[in-house]
Amino acid sequence: MLPFIDLAAQRRRLGTAVDEAVAKVLNHCQFILGPEVRAFEAELAAFSGAKHAVTCASGTDALVLALRAFGVGPGDAVICPSFTFCATAEVAVLVGATPVYVDIDPVSFNINPAHIAGAVETAREQGLTPKVVIPVDLFGLAADHGAIAAAAKAHDLLVLDDAAQGFGATYNNRRIGTFGHATATSFFPAKPLGCYGDGGAVMTDDDKLADLMRSIRMHGQGSDRYDNVRIGLASRLDTIQAAVLSEKLKIFPEEIEARDRVARRYAEGLRDVVTVPTVPAGMTSVWAQYTIRLKPGAREAFAAALKAEGIPTAIYYPIPLHKQQAYKQYPVGKGGVAVSEAVAHEVISLPMHAYLDEATQDRIIDGVRRAVVR
Structure with missing residues (x-):
């Protein structure tokens, strides 16, 4: 049987580069938020054109970090397509909100922006406050971010781009990562840019949002690791995975x-x-x-x-x-x-x-x- 995704071929191309990068981590032993994490975050931000890249433990956690930083919770509605991986709706439920499903375009398979208004109306009829729309860059193709932004502005929605499959694609000659208020991606091994385990990141130009997400991924810490100022998560990209991703990002x-x-x-x-x-x-x-x-x-x-x-x-x-x-x-x-x-x-x-x-x-x-x- 042919491989559906040939990770071994990529491994052969990378040669000893990944081995050497991992060896550096094994030698300095800073396995959590080591220097390779900071370096990769800077490289990721530069690649996408975003001001900030905040890494975390998975693509699902990336979406959760953003929703938590947005302040989304019980009584809020999160609009998302029904034709997508479950994580897109799962994260709304995890923060206590309610997903409201919309249809997709039959050609792109991405969210149909014309249906966002109907989802807003449905949410309000059910006593919910529409807060966020999560478009998905499905199968690697960017969603129609211009039309989505217009619909979101008309209905006072935040936009969280789920770019787990689309990171590296472009819309209007701009790389995904700067559309909406935040962009989440996944480094699951099968993704176009994948690590050798789980990992994720959120990109944003919003300084306050980035600082909030950095706090949330570290148990909600404030000025000190034992000064916890909000409820948070343990969701960090480990240093070995950051080292792997830096080498993969080069190619x-x-x-x-x-x-x-x-x-x-x-x-x-x-x-x-x-x-x-x-x-x-x-x-x-x-x-x-x-x-x-x-x-x-x-x-x-x-x-x-x-x-x-x-x-x-x-x-x-x-x-x-x-x-x-x-x-x-x-x-x-x-x-x-x-x-x-x-x-x-x-x-x-x-x-x-x-x-x-x-x-x-x-x-x-x-x-x-x-x-x-x-």
């Missing part, structure tokens, strides 16, 4: 270009048999996943045919949040989520990584063409 721009080449070859080879993803003008994708859309009812046989040829596939996401057991009690905004429900039955993702060579990709393309039910 990240080249990997983004390589992923884009792979995506273009997929589109050229498949656009006449399946619905392939597209990137609007002025935007780029980091192609966290290469997700195609099939005809209704075709997915199960399609996946089985590829599996028989040793070609892996994955489905992101087969059940929208509003239908999942833990999340179905939360409200759906006016306008419904019909697109989310349809897409959940029709999307499937193909192998995608920066080290997918042309011969292997041709094998996948040929397999897909044979597997498609015309």
Whole structure:
């Protein structure tokens, strides 16, 4: 079976650089918030164009840190798409707020900004205070941040960009990291920029917000580690992971270009048999996943045919949040989520990584063409 994401190929390219970086940490023994963490935060901020980057223990914690720093809690509504990983809604519940689901655009699979107003209305009807909208840069493509910002301003919402899959992409020729009031990302190993464990970060231009998040990630400490001025978390990116990420960030721009080449070859080879993803003008994708859309009812046989040829596939996401057991009690905004429900039955993702060579990709393309039910 071919690898769906080939982390071993990237490991070979990095060679001894990661080993040497980790060895430095093992030698100085500053395993929590050591110098590599501060260095990586500066590198991450510079890469994204944000003033601050605050690292933490996971992408989920990154979202929680931002919501806590925003002051979101019980009685507040957090608007988010239903077609996304559960963490986007989970974090609202973790801080005591209520997620309100909105639908997605059928082409980009990202949040439909036109539905935000309906979600605000639904929240208010249920006695909630709409506080935040969390767009998701799904599958590596930036959401429509201009339209989202306009809708958020019209309804007095804060914007928390969930860039767990989209970090490194651009919108209007600006890298993700400076849209909205804060941008959260994940360094889970399968992400385009991933570490060798869990990790996350929040980027912001807001000095006060950054200071609050630094306090919250350290148990809410004030001027001293035993001067706790607020309820916080133990959520720090460990120094070894920061060292790994610094080395990976050095090659990240080249990997983004390589992923884009792979995506273009997929589109050229498949656009006449399946619905392939597209990137609007002025935007780029980091192609966290290469997700195609099939005809209704075709997915199960399609996946089985590829599996028989040793070609892996994955489905992101087969059940929208509003239908999942833990999340179905939360409200759906006016306008419904019909697109989310349809897409959940029709999307499937193909192998995608920066080290997918042309011969292997041709094998996948040929397999897909044979597997498609015309």
